[in-house]
Amino acid sequence: MSNSPRLSRRTLLAGAGAGALAVTAAGSLTACGNGGSAQDLANGKATLPSYQPITRSHPDLPSIPPCGVTGYYRYPKARFRSVAKTPASGGTISALVAITAPPPTPHDQNRIWQAAEKRIGARMNLTMITQSDYKQRFTTTIAGGDLPDFMLFQKIANYAQLLQAKFADLTPLLGGDAVHEYPNLANIPTVCWQQAAVGNKLYGLPLCRNGMQGPGLYHKEMFDEVGGYPKDADEFFTFVKELTRPKQNRWGIVGHQGSAYSLKTALMLFKVPFNWQLSGGKLTKDIETDAHKEAVAYLRKLYAAGVFHPDSNAPNNRTKNIFNNGSAAVSTDTVTGLLGAVKNQAKVNPKFQPRALKALAHDGSRGIVYLDFLINSFAVLKKGDEKRLKELLRVADFLAAPIGSQEQQLLTYGVEGETFRFDDKGTPVLTAGHENDSAIPWGFIVNGPMELFDAANPDTVKYRYEGVKDLSPYTVKDPTAGQYSATDATVGETLTQNIMDTCTSIIAGRKPMSAYDAMVKQWRAQGGDKMRDEYEKALAKS
Incomplete structure (x- = not known):
């Protein structure tokens, strides 16, 4: 189990005239006003974010390279604050994400969602699409031209051109030590960022996984x-x-x-x-x-x-x-x-x-x-000015908070005494009526290193961790x-x-x-x- 239930996992024409973007049924990019072939756009090597692990969570089972998988038999007692300031300055932040489980309680009745927005400092408008329908919705959204701030990316035909035409190059903001401005994002191992890069540019926020699927x-x-x-x-x-x-x-x-x-x-x-x-x-x-x-x-x-x-x-x-x-x-x-x-x-x-x-x-x-399961996918950010992109990255930094942090506890369980309580072992337990509030798919915007925690079934932590640990040296x-x-x-x-x-x-x-x-x-x-x-x-x- 992950550290939270939130990971419980035709021809369309956009615009007209010069620079119009055509997306076929297969999602291929047939024209792009910036010039150059998709292959030309992908040359070079990106400067990936440098890894700076967070060491305040104190796992029972230590980090396993290359993806930083950790394990917890008990929920961490010390809840530290990983984000000092309110990330956003008001307004609405939109995201298009996939869901692999039933959707959460609707926003208006969802106290965890509302409490998270208060800390984030903005309305979080999530459009959730079932995984089986997501690719079609992705291509439709691209063709329509009205893109959300965050978008779970699909590697469709000529995706290098699509990335350059529509989404922000994050290399100047996150490459190398620049990522240290966002400590929770810096907590993601460098190897996990590689698949969110094309050529010499970094375009995405990774959804980290084990590192390998394994032989079976x-x-x-x-x-x-x-x-x-x-x-x-x-x-x-x-x-x-x-x-x-x-x-x-x-x-x-x-x-x-x-x-x-x-x-x-x-x-x-x-x-x-x-x-x-x-x-x-x-x-x-x-x-x-x-x-x-x-x-x-x-x-x-x-x-x-x-x-x-x-x-x-x-x-x-x-x-x-x-x-x-x-x-x-x-x-x-x-x-x-x-x-x-x-x-x-x-x-x-x-x-x-x-x-x-x-x-x-x-x-x-x-x-x-x-080494075939570094990430599940990655999320991209709509092009914008530097001020807006930095605000969105601060929000992503909040969403990537590790277990043991106040932010992760809030995103997963909400407000103590209202949406959850601690049991006699110190484990957060959702209160009656709020069990489905926690199913918000924050983890399809960004997800840090896998943190295995299952208070009810500690053996799942033990044997999954051992599986990853045993296989990692052979990747x-x-x-x-x-x-x-x-x-x-x-x-x-x-x-x-x-x-x-x-x-x-x-x-x-x-x-x-x-x-x-x-x-x-x-x-x-x-x-x-x-x-x-x-x-x-x-x-x-x-």
């Missing part, structure tokens, strides 16, 4: 039945095969929807480069490596052995339940998924021990873990992170889906292994070689 989850008690934790790919195969017992309603693996039967798990197992491999200034795509092909062949062998649950690739709520109820020994869920798995174990079977899969290599050597980066390819931004999603579809069919035996080479050839011809060239040029200038 496993039932430790089941692996203990067959010999403990495997040491290589052969032993992993043997273990999940032995644990597959259909007559007992148990299988070795359940793959989540869209996972291509646990493809990412196998890619890490076979030490496939994360997205791209960079050597001597030249890039090789992951699918072009022998290791990637070997990983697909390995999964094909696992599938033929019958170890996958029949409902693998079903909707994620179904596959989560399959793992949580003990019908699969391994799941392709993320480290974050331990939250639900550990919570459910006591109800389903107290003997269950769901844990994060550890770094494992096919040949018994040192494993790797993809590897995507060498193109923070770089931009106009081709990738335009057709990359389609090409990736083609890869996933083909690999899924090969693994399930619907296509022969010979289809793999044809898939790689198609990827290169349909844009892969072009995006490689664009990324190499961008890297050469960074």
Whole structure:
């Protein structure tokens, strides 16, 4: 659990004449009055904010690099003030954000929302859109031209041009030590800002996460039945095969929807480069490596052995339940998924021990873990004068307040004696009638380092923290992170889906292994070689 419930996670034409911005159904930018291609706009390397951690919260479980994840078994006793002055000077501040849970109590009846506004010094007008509908609303809003102050960004086609045309370059205000004017924003590790930058400009406020999704989850008690934790790919195969017992309603693996039967798990197992491999200034795509092909062949062998649950690739709520109820020994869920798995174990079977899969290599050597979950997304600020932008950044600094601060307590729980009380362990508890007031999605404007806290289920903190800690030393980066390819931004999603579809069919035996080479050839011809060239040029200038 995070430190607060607030993270409980056509052709449109804007204007006319010179400088008009066209957004297609796919969200592509077809014209921009500032001149220059999207690829040209993305050259260079941004000066990212320098990290200055806040040390006043005193976590029970210390910060884990690179993303600064901490853990708390008890709510901090000392509540310090992290923002000295009122951030805003009146008026209204608007934001367009996504929501992944039911919306909060409406503003007029929401005392937490109102109390937060009083401290912030402005009316906070949040437009909340369900995650499934957000991309369409984002493109519609861009096309309409009337942008909010804060906006959860979507990486649509030609997004580098879109960022330069419509949103503020935050580099002068936050780059390097300039971020220290906003201590709670400076508390965000530098690596988390990288994905909110394009070329030599910083455009966004990150929504920090664990750092990695991880290879998956496993039932430790089941692996203990067959010999403990495997040491290589052969032993992993043997273990999940032995644990597959259909007559007992148990299988070795359940793959989540869209996972291509646990493809990412196998890619890490076979030490496939994360997205791209960079050597001597030249890039090789992951699918072009022998290791990637070997990983697909390995999964094909696992599938033929019958170890996958029949409902693998079903909707994620179904596959989560399959793992949580003990019908699969391994799941392709993320480290974050331990939250639900550990919570459910006591109800389903107290003997269950769901844990994060550890770094494992096919040949018994040192494993790797993809650094693929630094942030969930980032929020951008509408262009404005320096005075307005600094005011908005002060508000963002307030919203990024860490656990243990008065600001975080206010944003999450509201006013003591009215919307919450402290129980005998010092944990804030929302009072009757205000339980839904705290569901305000502040965390989709900015979110600092993950602070794991769950007073009712401390084991979720313990095992999720341990999962992140165990995996962090093995992380590897995507060498193109923070770089931009106009081709990738335009057709990359389609090409990736083609890869996933083909690999899924090969693994399930619907296509022969010979289809793999044809898939790689198609990827290169349909844009892969072009995006490689664009990324190499961008890297050469960074």
